[in-house]
Amino acid sequence: MNSPRTVLVLGSTGSIGTQALDVAVRNKPLFRVAGIAAGGSDPGALAAQAIAHEVDAIAVIKPTAVEDLQLALYAEAQRRGYARGEFRLPRIFAGADAVTELIGAVPVDVVLNGMPGSQGLAPTLKALETGATLALANKESLIAGGPLVLKAAKPGQLVPVDSEHSALAQVLRGGRKEEVGRLVLTASGGPFRGRTKAEMADVTVEDALAHPTWSMGPLVTINSATLVNKGLELIEAKLLFDVPCDAIDVVVHPQSIVHSMVTFTDGSTLAQASPPDMRLPIALALHWPDRVPGAARPCRWDQAAAWTFEPLDNTAFPAVELARHAGTVGGCLPAVFNAANEELVAAFLGGNIGFTSIVDTVERVVQAALGWHREPRDLQDVFAAEEWARARAAEIARTGGK
Structure with missing residues (x-):
């Protein structure tokens, strides 16, 4: 029998991440979760996941979460009845580069990127660099860094998790x-x-x-x-x-x-x-090109x-x-579209703009982005386009574009 595929789950406390861990639990002969990553705002949930899956390492983006995470790990181990000294503390990476450090330090067969927003771009590129299969739920990283991601990906290395793109990948067979x-x-x-x-x-x-x-x-x-x-x-x-x-x-x-x-x-x-059940496309992406029996009803x-x-x-x-x-023009314009939208969704959630203003303002940002039609040369180009888009979106939202 083949050994289980080793997996990193990025964004493990989010919707996709928790369902990916559920898929792994239901299919232990097929998958072993070697590491998890999250923002760090819920150390208790992260600790519970780490111990339940006996992961080798954890990444938290929030650097101040390390002590809380360590305490939560010990508390969770005690709750599960581990004797003193019996519990092996996972390696912890913390800070802005923690997720890419985790990917570089823990070799795996599959990296599932379920991080929210364009912060997933650097981990996407790092995962592709390692040669692991990238199960991509973080569409924003592909959209923002399209040319960079496609250049970095080997044939068959990039597998979609979104239900729509999983469907297309299946049907295109x-x-x-x-x-x-x-x-x-x-x-x-x-x-x-x-x-x-x-x-x-x-x-x-x-x-x-x-x-x-x-x-x-x-x-x-x-x-x-x-x-x-x-x-x-x-x-x-x-x-x-x-x-x-x-x-x-x-x-x-x-x-x-x-x-x-x-x-x-x-x-x-x-x-x-x-x-509708995301466990089906998640399971298929983790085990691609083979199906996982009983993944969903x-x-x-x-x-x-x-x-x-x-x-x-x-x-x-x-x-x-x-x-x-934006997609037809290409270059950095999809990154501008996505970053402006993220900025304006945050403004809407904060009660600072109306619902229909989100897309109306994104359109104004895209129309003004004539300098960003060129292809990105590297990550810094993408980040610069995003920074410009966020600033422009915030300015229009604040002043009405005056």
């Missing part, structure tokens, strides 16, 4: 590259499906955080409400599958059963369908069901077309 006509990304439509833009003017933070299908962190949940997330996924699909942005469609599918489709040149459309064909599809209202939700523009 059904035909050759030259037979692909169009990619079709499905969207639930978010909590405001069917509303006009005017009807979303008074949306509250609480309203926007109430996603009808998925349980996710605040950034991704707000992005799903604005459909920025679907725009980011369009750019991600272009980069992952080498398909131009104008050959990628977005269709609203409220049931979230069909996760994406491919229309081939002969008129055939293949789809991947399963009840399948569709029931002995029960009546109806699946509906409807066109996206680009007037009410302009984020997808704005992302299509």
